[in-house]
Amino acid sequence: MIRSKILIGLVRFLRKLGSDFIDKVWRLGAGTRLFGLMLISSGESFRRFRLVVREVYFTGVMSLVIISVSAFFVGMVLALQGYNTLQKYGSSEAIGVLVALALVRELGPVVTALLFAGRAGTAITAEIGLMKATEQLAAMEMMAVSPISRVIAPRFWAGVIALPILAALFSMIGILGGYLVAVPLIGVDSGAFWSQMQANVDWQFDILNGVIKSIVFGVACTMIALFEGYDAPPTAEGVSRATTRTVVTSSLVVLALDFVLTSFMIV
Amino acid sequence: MERTTIDLWVGIFVALGVAALLGLAMKVGNLTTSNIGETYMVEAAFENIGGLKPRAPVKSAGVVVGRVEGIRFDTETYEAIVSLNVDKNYRFPADTFANIYTAGLLGEQYIGLEAGGDEEVLKNGDKIAHTQDAVVLEKMISQFLYNKAAEPAEPTTVPAESTKTEDDALTDNPLDDLIN
Numbered sequence A: 001m002i003r004s005k006i007l008i009g010l011v012r013f014l015r016k017l018g019s020d021f022i023d024k025v026w027r028l029g030a031g032t033r034l035f036g037l038m039l040i041s042s043g044e045s046f047r048r049f050r051l052v053v054r055e056v057y058f059t060g061v062m063s064l065v066i067i068s069v070s071a072f073f074v075g076m077v078l079a080l081q082g083y084n085t086l087q088k089y090g091s092s093e094a095i096g097v098l099v100a101l102a103l104v105r106e107l108g109p110v111v112t113a114l115l116f117a118g119r120a121g122t123a124i125t126a127e128i129g130l131m132k133a134t135e136q137l138a139a140m141e142m143m144a145v146s147p148i149s150r151v152i153a154p155r156f157w158a159g160v161i162a163l164p165i166l167a168a169l170f171s172m173i174g175i176l177g178g179y180l181v182a183v184p185l186i187g188v189d190s191g192a193f194w195s196q197m198q199a200n201v202d203w204q205f206d207i208l209n210g211v212i213k214s215i216v217f218g219v220a221c222t223m224i225a226l227f228e229g230y231d232a233p234p235t236a237e238g239v240s241r242a243t244t245r246t247v248v249t250s251s252l253v254v255l256a257l258d259f260v261l262t263s264f265m266i267v
Numbered sequence B: 001m002e003r004t005t006i007d008l009w010v011g012i013f014v015a016l017g018v019a020a021l022l023g024l025a026m027k028v029g030n031l032t033t034s035n036i037g038e039t040y041m042v043e044a045a046f047e048n049i050g051g052l053k054p055r056a057p058v059k060s061a062g063v064v065v066g067r068v069e070g071i072r073f074d075t076e077t078y079e080a081i082v083s084l085n086v087d088k089n090y091r092f093p094a095d096t097f098a099n100i101y102t103a104g105l106l107g108e109q110y111i112g113l114e115a116g117g118d119e120e121v122l123k124n125g126d127k128i129a130h131t132q133d134a135v136v137l138e139k140m141i142s143q144f145l146y147n148k149a150a151e152p153a154e155p156t157t158v159p160a161e162s163t164k165t166e167d168d169a170l171t172d173n174p175l176d177d178l179i180n
Helices: A001-039 A044-048 A050-058 A063-087 A092-133 A137-140 A146-187 A190-200 A201-233 A236-267 B005-025 B135-148 B157-171 B175-179
Strands: B039-046 B055-059 B063-074 B079-087 B097-102 B109-112 B130-132
Touching: A001 A201, A044 A050, A044 A146, A050 A063, A050 A092, A050 A146, A050 B005, A063 A092, A063 A146, A063 B005, A092 A137, A092 A146, A092 A201, A092 A236, A137 A146, A137 B055, A146 A190, A146 A201, A146 B005, A201 A236, A201 B005, B039 B063, B039 B097, B039 B130, B055 B079, B079 B109, B097 B175
Parallel strands: B055 B109, B097 B130
Antiparallel strands: B039 B079, B055 B063, B063 B079, B097 B109
């Protein structure tokens, strides 16, 4: 009696595991299909670029405050922590290199993408999920307007445009924050701060690779947000779950992609 | 095509992004010019500058008095010519020593000026005659190892003792006796 109950429980557990896995694979396939469809039908978003500009405003410009404030503090903390360790080895002048490389290579693109997923990705998911729940997307299709080319594609391209810009701003503001802590506050020589930075930050291998990373993150974050919204069950609960999933999935994908990209870039 | 405020904001946003990228591309460089006012330029020739970089500080007695303006290679003497911008407020005798030092064991390199005793002062375009090269760690280590290998294995303690006596001799300065 007890053994059969345990057996049933085990079978249920395995079934749940299997169905969850199949569901994930199904969603991956559906997301890829949506990505392809979106690429094919994104001609309109370039012919009517105003649609994209409007979305750049909502995803990019509106994220400026959170990006700049967090970049400023991240840079300041980097300088403070870096100085604390570097001065033990008598090389506190290398603080500029540390701050700049950490921001340009890693923290700029990654933290921006994480903040972007939280600030803009959730908004995209909730908006599209609600559009679906209130049958606006269905109404568009009824009027022979493709919701993919009218709603999905402009948001995608806006995200791809906005994220690299935000990441570049993040790095720049972070370096300024690091400078403020290192030079006026701690008293590191300002010439050494900048000259060591200039000598050690490579335009191609550090800055360009950072931009490439942020473009890839932009594609991933925006696509996940769009798909979660497009795929959300048309209920209040469904939309809220989709929003949560956007943040979780985007964060994990960004961190995983970061590792893969870094391993490609460091030769 | 009518304009909206959204267009303006997106324009500002994109311009900011381009500016940030440009700033990064210039390696975050031209934002600060050195906060030294009027300067005069002197040159110094070194056989080896080690890892000295342009914009490195020029210090005298530990105080920053200028910056390295540029470094070039002289094909006639096969020496590195380092040009230094020194603050006008600081005057140095013409026989000043220019040394390349390292901040800490592995830190950045800077130029240290040690004043001589000449009546004449360095002027714009002058050349510092007395220089001392950067210490190249590999050279020192290989020299040390070479000496170690060359000397007989037995009396390893002797040089240490001899330096010690030298140190003692230095601390027991005969001048002290004279003064006392």
